[in-house]
Amino acid sequence: MVTKKILLPESENPKQWYNIVADMPNKPLPPLDPKTRKPMSVDDLSVIFARELAEQELSTERYIDIPEEVQDIFRIWRNTPLVRAHGLERMLQTPAKIYFKNESVSPSGSHKTNSAVPQAYYNKMQGIKRLTTETGAGQWGSAISMAGKHFGIDVDVYMVKVSCEQKPYRRMMMKTWGANVYPSPTNMTDAGRAILAKDPDCTGSLGIAISEAVEMALKNQHDTRYCLGSSLNHVLLHQTIIGEECLKQLEMTGDYPDVVIGCFGGGSNFAGITFPFLRENFTKGRKTRFVAVEPESCPKLTRGEFQYDYADTIGLTPLLPMYTLGHNFHPASIHAGGLRYHGAGSIVSQLLKDGYIEAADMPQVECIKSGILFSQAEGIIPAPESTHAIAYAIREALKCKEEGTSKTILFNLSGHGMVDMFAYEQYFAGNLRNYEVSDEEIAKNIAELDKLL
Numbered sequence: 008m009v010t011k012k013i014l015l016p017e018s019e020n021p022k023q024w025y026n027i028v029a030d031m032p033n034k035p036l037p038p039l040d041p042k043t044r045k046p047m048s049v050d051d052l053s054v055i056f057a058r059e060l061a062e063q064e065l066s067t068e069r070y071i072d073i074p075e076e077v078q079d080i081f082r083i084w085r086n087t088p089l090v091r092a093h094g095l096e097r098m099l100q101t102p103a104k105i106y107f108k109n110e111s112v113s114p115s116g117s118h119k120t121n122s123a124v125p126q127a128y129y130n131k132m133q134g135i136k137r138l139t140t141e142t143g144a145g146q147w148g149s150a151i152s153m154a155g156k157h158f159g160i161d162v163d164v165y166m167v168k169v170s171c172e173q174k175p176y177r178r179m180m181m182k183t184w185g186a187n188v189y190p191s192p193t194n195m196t197d198a199g200r201a202i203l204a205k206d207p208d209c210t211g212s213l214g215i216a217i218s219e220a221v222e223m224a225l226k227n228q229h230d231t232r233y234c235l236g237s238s239l240n241h242v243l244l245h246q247t248i249i250g251e252e253c254l255k256q257l258e259m260t261g262d263y264p265d266v267v268i269g270c271f272g273g274g275s276n277f278a279g280i281t282f283p284f285l286r287e288n289f290t291k292g293r294k295t296r297f298v299a300v301e302p303e304s305c306p307k308l309t310r311g312e313f314q315y316d317y318a319d320t321i322g323l324t325p326l327l328p329m330y331t332l333g334h335n336f337h338p339a340s341i342h343a344g345g346l347r348y349h350g351a352g353s354i355v356s357q358l359l360k361d362g363y364i365e366a367a368d369m370p371q372v373e374c375i376k377s378g379i380l381f382s383q384a385e386g387i388i389p390a391p392e393s394t395h396a397i398a399y400a401i402r403e404a405l406k407c408k409e410e411g412t413s414k415t416i417l418f419n420l421s422g423h424g425m426v427d428m429f430a431y432e433q434y435f436a437g438n439l440r441n442y443e444v445s446d447e448e449i450a451k452n453i454a455e456l457d458k459l460l
Contacts, residue, residue, distance in 0.1 A: 012088040012109075013256040020086050021251040022073055024244045027282045027354060029069035030289045033361055035240070035353040038064075038325035039315060047325055055224060055233050055324075056241075059129040063241035071244065077125050080157065084113045084120070085248065089256035094384035096404070103407040104262060104415045105400060108253050108280055110422060111387060115180070117422030118276045119150035119236050122245035126234045127154035136230040137161040139223045141191065141216030143272070143347055144170050144392060145177025146422050147236030152186035165191040165219045167347070168211035176426035191216040198222050198321040213272075213348045214320035214334055221323045237273030238318060238327075238352040246279025249419065254283050257417075264295055264417040266403055270395035271299035271308060271366070274352035280419035285363065297364040299355065300395040302346050302374075304339040304442035307332045308359060308366035312453045316350055329356045332444075333452030339442035346392050349452075367399055370441040374398045375434045378424070390422040391430045 028034055037046035052061035063071060073081075092105040110118035130138060138160055142148030148164040155162035164186050171178055171190040181188050191211045192199035198218035202209050209215070217235070224233035235242060257263060267284050269277030277299045287293040301308055307330045316331040318324040331350040338347040351359075358364045378394035380401070381387070389397060396418040403416050424431070433439045 009093065010091065010260075011093065012090045013259055014088055015086045015252060015255055017082055017086070019255060020078065020081065021248050022078065023070040024073060025247040025251060025283050025286060026066055026068055026071060026244055027285060028067050028240065030286055031354070031357065033357060034067070035357045036328035038327050038353075041317070041322060041324065041326055044326070052325070054228060055221065057126070057129040057133045057135060057232050059132070060126060060241045063244055064239060073248070074125070074128060077128050080124050081248070086252045087112050087249070089253055090385070092385055095381060098380065098384045099401065099404050099408065101404040101408040102411065102413040103404040104413065105404055106257070106262070106264070106415070106417045107420045108249055108417070109387070109420050110249065110276065111420055115146065115149040115153050116425065117146040117150065117390065118246060118249060118279060118419070119147045120153065121248055121279065122236065122242045122275065123147070123150035123154040124157075125245050127151065127158045127160055130232055130234070131158040131160060135160060135232045137163065137227070138234050139163045139165070139220040139231060140234045140236065141165045141167070141213060141220045142170075142236065143167050143213045144390070144427065145174050145181070146390065148186070148188065149177060149180045149184070151234055151236065152181040152184035155186065156184045162186040163220070163223065164188045165193065165216040167191055167213060167216050168209070173429050174427055180426065191219050193219060195219070196222045198323070201321070212320065212337055214318070217319035218321035218323055221319060225323065237275040237348070238350065240352070240354055242275050243278035243282070243352055243354055246275050247282050249276070249279035250281060250283030253280065253417070262415045265414040266296040266298060266416055268298045268300060268396045268399050268403070268416070268418040270346060270392045270421060271301040271351070272346040272348050272392065273350070274355040276419050276421035278352065278355060280417070281364070285358070288363070298399060299359070299364060299366045300399045301366065301368050302395065303368040303370050304444060305332070305347055305349070306368045306444065307349060307351050309368045310444070310449055311351075312456070313356060313360050314456055316456055318350060328353050330359060331453070331456070332449055333456055335455060336452045346395065369395050369398050372434070372439055372441055375430055375439060377401050379431070379434070387420065388424045388431070389420060390424040390427055393421045396421070
């Protein structure tokens with residue numbers, strides 16, 4: 008009998024997160040205070056984040072223990088299956104071996120829950136009563152809403168307006184778990200009002216939603232903190248549970264990946280699947296390739312600049328070293344809302360700058376088409392974000408077919424698309440189109456960053 012999915016006994020679930028900063032030849036540059044332009048301390052970051060998360064953000068320890076209470080909640084869905092994509096291999100007639108890590112089995116339907124639970128836990132331990140956050144496609148908003156309810160913390164979610172309209176069932180998931188959901192930009196914040204004064208019909212962006220969420224946290228420091236679902240070091244740390252499981256699961260198969268692929272918005276699921284394998288490159292001389300796949304309409308890794316920038320549009324967050332299109336960049340309203348972000352995480356940006364990982368951008372239509380092919384082969388309808396990883400994996404598998412080579416391909420299925428079907432509806436109606444960004448638009452936004460430092 009051919010094994011389809013590989014699972015670990017729960018006793019083998021990882022009990023530590025892996026901090027890749029410990030093994031990076033060049034450490035990421037520090038976050039800078041937006042007012043003083045000096046490196047930020049744990050005390051500085053604790054104004055915005057729970058203190059334990061601020062400590063993790065600046066940590067250089069190789070491993071950090073996962074709290075027992077967090078491990079208990081993780082066992083609801085972890086470990087997640089590693090799946091051999093036999094159906095996709097047959098459909099493509101490729102000699103390649105294709106595996107995917109199925110993060111869609113979490114309660115919220117995506118990998119985001121891996122960081123939402125510890126973030127809510129650490130805030131609860133600090134006595135925080137309310138969390139503010141943003142969400143693009145709604146996967147992070149759903150995850151933190153669920154985690155907040157578990158720990159008895161109120162959650163306010165600023166959801167990018169276009170995604171709020173495109174994905175009503177994501178919004179309903181958040182409300183079911185007790186969160187307040189606001190289409191961003193809103194009239195509730197100074198940041199939102201400023202944006203709407205310039206553009207009353209603004210469809211929103213992750214940068215704008217972050218501005219609103221951070222502003223509300225800063226105005227209510229006595230009982231409120233901000234949570235982020237991607238990009239930051241501590242978020243990427245939490246997600247490494249994906250790759251740590253995957254290493255053990257692949258060992259059971261006797262295979263090892265030649266290439267590991269993840270879709271890319273800010274870096275959370277890409278880091279989660281790749282960082283433990285990248286450790287093997289650093290410490291054991293492995294030669295695995297790692298590819299971050301972003302939308303061609305928001306190409307910060309492939310066409311952006313590496314420099315300090317704000318994580319939000321208004322400029323309330325720390326200045327972070329990143330590949331960026333400029334915090335004023337307004338991405339097209341593609342259906343992969345979780346990938347519509349102007350910047351990349353500091354760790355991922357440094358790894359790309361140093362040549363340890365690769366980046367590629369993909370057009371929206373090819374991605375959704377690939378998602379349909381995958382669902383027909385494997386039975387799972389993927390989230391629009393995940394289709395970017397699938398599309399690139401298919402390209403790699405077809406290349407193996409052309410060359411007559413057999414490689415092992417691994418990608419992260421970061422979430423399912425069962426509440427994101429509008430993208431597929433638009434595809435079948437012939438209304439889905441690609442969006443490209445001009446060199447002039449990118450240059451204009453990046454030029455404005457010269458004023459920051």
